[in-house]
Amino acid sequence: MRSTFQFGRFNYPLQGEGVRARVMGILNVTPDSFSDGGQHQSLEFAISHAEQMILDGVDIIDVGGESSRPGAPPLPLEDELRRVMPVLYALRDQGPAISVDTYKPQVMREAIIAGVDMINDINGFRAPGALEAVRDSDCALCIMHMQSDPQHMQLAPAYTDVVAEVITFLRERINAMVASGIDPRRLCIDPGFGFGKTVEHNYALLRATGRLITELDMPLLAGLSRKSMVGAVTGKPVERRMAGSVGGALAAVAQGAAIVRVHDVAETVDALKVWQAAQ
C-alpha cells in the first residue's frame, strides 16, 4: 500500500495519523466577461480570488489559463503563459501548495521553474515532450483520463465497460511514466468526470472510486464541482450546484479520495471537517 504522496515542497501522508482529504480550489485565469480591463485586471481578480480561498482554508490552488469546457477551442501557448505565469509567481509563497492545470510541455517547464508543487494534466501527459518536461522535478503529477479531446469529447462518449477502460488507460500511463524514470510516489490518478463521459459513465466512475484507488494503488483526485453530472441529478443550473457538488465531493472522500477539486472552498472545507469529526 502506497504511504506517501510527494507534492513538491509538501509530502502528504496517505496512511495513518494526519491523513485527511485535501481541498484543491479552482482558480481560472481567463479574461472574464464582466470586465474589459485586460491582462492587469484579470491578474488582480485572480489574486484576490486566491486570497479568499486561502482565508477559506484551501490546501492547493489549481491555476488554469485554458478553458477545457466541452467544445472550447485550444489556447495558443504564448497566451496561456501570459495568463498563468504571473499568477504562479504571485501565489508561490502564500502558504498553500500550487498546481497548474495544463497539457502543454512548455507551460509545464516554465511552471516548474516558478516552483509549482503539482502539474495537473487533463491529457494524462500524452503530449510529445510532456514526460521529459516533468521528469527531473519533485512536483506531483495528476494523470487524468479523457476520451477524445475537449472539442469533440461530449459528441458521442462510448465505452463497453467505462470503469475497466479508465483503469486500463490510467495503468498504461502510470507504467509509461514510471518507465521514463518518474518516482511513482509523485503520481495521482483522476477519472476525469465530464471528459468524454455521459452522466451514467460519470456515476459509474464515482461509485468505483474505491476500486480505482485499490486496483492502481494511487491517491485519487476527484473533480466534479458544478459539473453537468451534478446538474443532471439536482435539476439545477450551474450557478446553483454548490450543495450538490459538496455532496459529490463527500461521496468521493468517503470512498478514499485524497483530493477534491472544487469551486466552493469554504463550504467544502466545512463539510469535510464535520464528516471527519464523525469518523
Ligand code: 7PJ
Ligand atoms: C478537471 C480538471 C478535473 C482535473 C478541469 C471544470 C473543467 N483537472 N480540470 N480533474 N476539470 N484533474 O472544472 O469544470 O475533473 S476543467
